[in-house]
Amino acid sequence: IKAEIHEYVIKNWRIVKVATTKAQRKLFFNLRGQKKRLGRLTTEEAQRVADDLGVTATQVKEMEGRLGAFDASFDGPTSDDEDSPIPSPAAYLHSDNSDPADLVAAEDDQQRSSRQLGSAIMTLDERSRDILERRWLADQKSTLQELANEYGVSAERIRQLENNALKKLRNAIAA
Numbered sequence: 001i002k003a004e005i006h007e008y009v010i011k012n013w014r015i016v017k018v019a020t021t022k023a024q025r026k027l028f029f030n031l032r033g034q035k036k037r038l039g040r041l042t043t044e045e046a047q048r049v050a051d052d053l054g055v056t057a058t059q060v061k062e063m064e065g066r067l068g069a070f071d072a073s074f075d076g077p078t079s080d081d082e083d084s085p086i087p088s089p090a091a092y093l094h095s096d097n098s099d100p101a102d103l104v105a106a107e108d109d110q111q112r113s114s115r116q117l118g119s120a121i122m123t124l125d126e127r128s129r130d131i132l133e134r135r136w137l138a139d140q141k142s143t144l145q146e147l148a149n150e151y152g153v154s155a156e157r158i159r160q161l162e163n164n165a166l167k168k169l170r171n172a173i174a175a
Contacts, residue, residue, distance in 0.1 A: 023055050027063050113173075120172035127151065128165035135162055 006029065030053055041049065046060040053060075121129055134142040144155035151158065 023053070024059070024063065027053055027055055027059060031060065031063050116173050117169070120169045123172055124165055124168060128161055128168075131158060131162050132165050132169075 006025070027049075031049065041060070041064055043057070046064070047057045050057040050060045121132070124132070131147055134147065135144075144158045147158045148155040
């Protein structure tokens with residue numbers, strides 16, 4: 001009966017599980033008694049408790065922190081005082097872009113768009129593809145005049161080729 005009561009207390013004491021392993025359960029029940037008797041544990045006391053219970057001093061300090069933490073309401077203050085100094089988790093955890101389905105759909109859409117753009121670019125002739133890549137996709141973007149000098153045409157002709165290539169891309173992606 002005592003073991004069942006202990007198990008029930010551990011499972012239902014808080015929403016977040018405090019003690020899950022056998023050593024932690026032992027530490028949970030013994031540390032509560034130690035804290036009542038001693039108050040806040042010093043490093044030496046924590047080491048002594050750790051040696052007695054067969055756990056590390058770090059685990060004792062961690063469990064002490066868990067036991068000393070207060071239980072906060074997820075939904076917010078339960079009183080009429082809305083100016084609570086500590087905001088509830090519900091006030092800052094919600095995010096409009098946190099739905100996994102929306103994130104996966106957006107990622108799929110991005111990948112589909114990238115594939116469409118890549119295949120549309122491959123339908124262009126080599127000169128138009130080079131102009132678009134150097135004007136739009138390169139880190140150091142080329143000017144119309146630089147491309148005109150390289151291809152031996154006017155800057156206006158490069159602009160026209162660029163516009164025609166962009167129209168072809170739009171049509172290929174829309175199709």
